[in-house]
Amino acid sequence: MTLHAFVQRVQRQLVIATIANGIAIAAGITLLTLAAAAFAKRANPFAVVIAILAGALLLGFLAWKSRALSSRTRVALWVEELVPSLNYALVTAAEARAPVAEIESAVRVETLRPLVRARLLRTTGRSLLLLGVASVVYLISPATSLGRGRVRAVLGQTFPRVVAPIDKVGSLTVRVIPPAYSRQRTIEQKDPGSLTTLSGSRILLRGPGSPEGVIVSVDDTPLKATGSEDEWRVTLTVNKPVSVVRASYLDKSRLIVIEGIPDKPPRVVLTLPLRDTTLRTPQFNGSLRAEAADDFGVTDGYFEYLIVSGSGEAFNGRTITSQPFRFDSRTGRLNAELSFANLKVGAGDVVSVRAIVRDNNTLSGPSIGTSDTRTFRVARADEYDSVSIEAAAPPPVDSSAMSQRMLILMTEALVKKQKKLTRKQFVRESDDIATLEDRIRKRVYDIIYQMDSPEGPGDTEEAESEIQAINNPDLKQAYDALWDAVRSLRIAEPAVALPPMRIALKALDRARLAQRLYLRGAAPRIVINVERVRMTGKEKGSSSVRTRQADEDSLRRVLAAGFENAMAMRAENSQLAIDQLALLRVRALEGAPEFAAAIREAIDLMRSNRDAEPAFARARKAIAGSQTTIPLSAEWGGG
Amino acid sequence: MSEFVFCTGRYESGDWDSAPSLPANLIDSIARYTSISVAPSAVIVPLSSPRILGYPLVYLTGHLPFRFSEAERANARKLVERGGMFFIDDHNHDVGGVFHKTALEEITRTFGKPSVLRNDHPLYRSFFTFPDGPPATSHELNGWGDNLVHQNLLAVMNGPRIAVLYSNKDYSSEWNYHPDNKRFSSVDNTRFGVNIVVYALSR
Numbered sequence: 001m002t003l004h005a006f007v008q009r010v011q012r013q014l015v016i017a018t019i020a021n022g023i024a025i026a027a028g029i030t031l032l033t034l035a036a037a038a039f040a041k042r043a044n045p046f047a048v049v050i051a052i053l054a055g056a057l058l059l060g061f062l063a064w065k066s067r068a069l070s071s072r073t074r075v076a077l078w079v080e081e082l083v084p085s086l087n088y089a090l091v092t093a094a095e096a097r098a099p100v101a102e103i104e105s106a107v108r109v110e111t112l113r114p115l116v117r118a119r120l121l122r123t124t125g126r127s128l129l130l131l132g133v134a135s136v137v138y139l140i141s142p143a144t145s146l147g148r149g150r151v152r153a154v155l156g157q158t159f160p161r162v163v164a165p166i167d168k169v170g171s172l173t174v175r176v177i178p179p180a181y182s183r184q185r186t187i188e189q190k191d192p193g194s195l196t197t198l199s200g201s202r203i204l205l206r207g208p209g210s211p212e213g214v215i216v217s218v219d220d221t222p223l224k225a226t227g228s229e230d231e232w233r234v235t236l237t238v239n240k241p242v243s244v245v246r247a248s249y250l251d252k253s254r255l256i257v258i259e260g261i262p263d264k265p266p267r268v269v270l271t272l273p274l275r276d277t278t279l280r281t282p283q284f285n286g287s288l289r290a291e292a293a294d295d296f297g298v299t300d301g302y303f304e305y306l307i308v309s310g311s312g313e314a315f316n317g318r319t320i321t322s323q324p325f326r327f328d329s330r331t332g333r334l335n336a337e338l339s340f341a342n343l344k345v346g347a348g349d350v351v352s353v354r355a356i357v358r359d360n361n362t363l364s365g366p367s368i369g370t371s372d373t374r375t376f377r378v379a380r381a382d383e384y385d386s387v388s389i390e391a392a393a394p395p396p397v398d399s400s401a402m403s404q405r406m407l408i409l410m411t412e413a414l415v416k417k418q419k420k421l422t423r424k425q426f427v428r429e430s431d432d433i434a435t436l437e438d439r440i441r442k443r444v445y446d447i448i449y450q451m452d453s454p455e456g457p458g459d460t461e462e463a464e465s466e467i468q469a470i471n472n473p474d475l476k477q478a479y480d481a482l483w484d485a486v487r488s489l490r491i492a493e494p495a496v497a498l499p500p501m502r503i504a505l506k507a508l509d510r511a512r513l514a515q516r517l518y519l520r521g522a523a524p525r526i527v528i529n530v531e532r533v534r535m536t537g538k539e540k541g542s543s544s545v546r547t548r549q550a551d552e553d554s555l556r557r558v559l560a561a562g563f564e565n566a567m568a569m570r571a572e573n574s575q576l577a578i579d580q581l582a583l584l585r586v587r588a589l590e591g592a593p594e595f596a597a598a599i600r601e602a603i604d605l606m607r608s609n610r611d612a613e614p615a616f617a618r619a620r621k622a623i624a625g626s627q628t629t630i631p632l633s634a635e636w637g638g639g
Numbered sequence: 640m641s642e643f644v645f646c647t648g649r650y651e652s653g654d655w656d657s658a659p660s661l662p663a664n665l666i667d668s669i670a671r672y673t674s675i676s677v678a679p680s681a682v683i684v685p686l687s688s689p690r691i692l693g694y695p696l697v698y699l700t701g702h703l704p705f706r707f708s709e710a711e712r713a714n715a716r717k718l719v720e721r722g723g724m725f726f727i728d729d730h731n732h733d734v735g736g737v738f739h740k741t742a743l744e745e746i747t748r749t750f751g752k753p754s755v756l757r758n759d760h761p762l763y764r765s766f767f768t769f770p771d772g773p774p775a776t777s778h779e780l781n782g783w784g785d786n787l788v789h790q791n792l793l794a795v796m797n798g799p800r801i802a803v804l805y806s807n808k809d810y811s812s813e814w815n816y817h818p819d820n821k822r823f824s825s826v827d828n829t830r831f832g833v834n835i836v837v838y839a840l841s842r
Contacts, residue, residue: 526663526817527680533670533818 434489732809
């Protein structure tokens with residue numbers, strides 16, 4: 001190899017080495033800048049730009065400084081600096097257009113190569129070393145998940161005084177975003193133990209550090225944590241009365257109890273008319289008024305008229321609604337005019353009026369609220385206000401007495417007009433009266449000699465039935481007198497018939513008034529199904545549905561045991577005790593609200609490192625007085 | 640061993656059938672709480688009939704004057720002498736009432752003078768325990784009848800055991816309902832009736 005070719009080769013190697021060094025140094029400086037910003041807790045996009053800019057500027061500076069590499073003479077001089085004994089022979093050879101034999105023979109290329117290689121390697125090695133150090137510093141800096149996470153954790157455990165591991169769940173920020181329709185403000189809380197919000201709200205949970213390793217679950221349902229290198233976040237929606245959010249990272253965990261308050265349906269009260277009304281005619285014009293209110297807002301409402309027409313078993317109904325009323329506030333008023341003429345209400349119709357409103361719940365609603373119903377009843381033309389009673393038929397004895405009185409009047413009239421009648425007419429009329437009188441006699445006979453019903457009492461010792469005659473002397477006297485009267489009337493002697501007829505009338509009256517019969521209703525015959533009462537009936541081969549019996553006061557015992565457990569745990573690990581108390585509070589929210597409130601206060605006090613003893617005392621008092629049973633699930637449903 | 644048949648005695652005077660649902664109700668209670676073999680329905684037996692002697696416990700009640708005929712009185716004495724027991728209840732719940740006066744007169748005449756039954760008598764422990772003696776009825780507590788809560792029952796003893804148990808607490812009203820309605824009561828008020836039956840059958 002000629003010296004000229006050697007210089008060319010060295011030039012190429014120097015260019016490559018210089019570029020590599022420049023890149024390594026620029027990258028190292030960039031990484032060191034990023035790490036410094038992260039350690040200074042200034043890690044942000046601006047810091048990244050600054051770091052890249054610094055690296056680029058350094059790279060440019062190095063490139064500018066290496067501009068002499070384009071000259072072979074400068075390259076030869078660089079080699080001459082390594083080997084001063086060359087006495088510019090290499091420079092001369094590089095500047096010469098053709099190889100000079102004396103110089104070629106005087107300079108041995110083989111001796112120069114190792115020196116050049118060693119120098120290049122040393123320079124490049126320093127640059128790469130710088131890059132390596134910068135990379136390590138960057139990796140363990142808070143700028144990387146590795147640095148924030150495992151490396152810092154390991155380092156933190158090894159050197160706790162030097163590097164403290166990041167507690168990703170130690171400081172949580174909760175942003176509560178209520179549903180838009182509620183028009184409530186977004187609120188943000190730092191480290192809440194529990195929070196109460198409207199059902200349907202979105203919860204944004206944030207913590208420091210990257211999402212790697214962060215486990216968040218809601219009632220044991222895992223949620224995916226997302227976010228950047230500096231912050232992890234989880235979004236969830238409140239859709240249950242009580243939810244427990246557990247955030248854990250490495251050996252740390254946090255509990256947050258979220259209570260979801262459901263949106264209440266709107267309330268509407270019909271203030272006019274105040275009461276139901278019955279109208280005599282289908283003519284009515286009046287005002288309707290209703291007041292509506294909702295916890296977040298009423299959107300619209302209307303009156304509904306249900307008109308039912310018909311009678312007996314044939315009815316038909318029609319529903320008419322008023323024009324809608326629009327609202328944009330928490331309260332609203334509905335006003336309308338009710339006119340029977342417009343509704344075409346007729347006699348006998350029933351008009352039911354109610355107000356209906358809807359709220360602005362666009363998430364799970366809208367919820368509907370209805371008022372009480374007011375009813376307008378229009379009387380039928382034929383009913384008015386009279387009371388119609390259909391008279392029952394008189395009892396036999398009474399009707400006999402009335403008939404007898406009528407026959408006496410007829411007989412007396414016949415006796416009076418006897419002289420005006422022909423014999424034939426007289427006999428015929430007397431015989432007619434005799435026939436009627438004989439009919440009465442037969443009815444009295446039926447009463448006297450009635451038979452007991454064959455369906456007598458069914459008890460074993462009462463089965464004897466017998467034919468009984470009512471031993472009534474008045475009826476018997478009436479019966480005998482009626483016989484006499486009939487005989488006399490049959491032979492056309494009404495005047496003779498009148499005395500026994502009057503005797504019969506008096507006797508029937510006495511029987512009617514003095515001998516009323518009061519019959520006790522037969523007692524129902526009750527036969528006890530002994531097998532059923534003893535529950536030893538026929539076995540059908542299938543199990544019945546059974547209900548597990550809840551232990552009396554079971555909730556109090558569970559809460560008391562859990563509370564004492566948390567108290568014992570408090571001295572050793574307050575965070576675990578807080579978690580235990582938070583879980584207890586979830587159980588107590590429904591059955592022991594006073595205990596839950598005291599526990600909530602205790603948790604907040606413990607979190608803020610304040611004295612929680614008064615709250616614990618209230619919790620003990622609440623649990624001591626609470627006698628509650630845990631509601632059962634239907635897990636024993638058989639069948 | 641034959642099954643127990645609840646017997647209501649029918650007497651000539653008065654309204655012997657004024658509590659028609661009581662027998663079924665007590666039968667239900669006996670079936671519910673005890674293992675006594677019991678007939679599913681009760682019987683009504685004329686007190687004058689010798690058939691009355693076949694029943695160990697005879698229940699008598701009414702509102703109206705209470706008088707035995709000669710035949711009834713003779714059978715009643717025979718029943719007691721043979722170890723039977725009467726449970727006579729004043730349906731009026733009134734110590735000034737006609738049933739109470741005439742019944743005590745008739746009991747004295749037929750069986751002897753009744754005495755106050757101590758509230759620690761075995762009757763009150765024969766099945767259920769009633770430490771305070773006979774349970775008060777709602778009619779007593781509501782101030783009906785004589786407006787008194789009677790502390791004791793009366794009894795005519797036949798040796799060590801009760802021959803005639805007399806009550807003016809008006810259990811006839813208290814227990815006179817269909818047994819299906821027991822489910823509406825938190826405490827079954829017919830439990831003392833079970834004690835009477837168990838006592839009559841076991842002592």
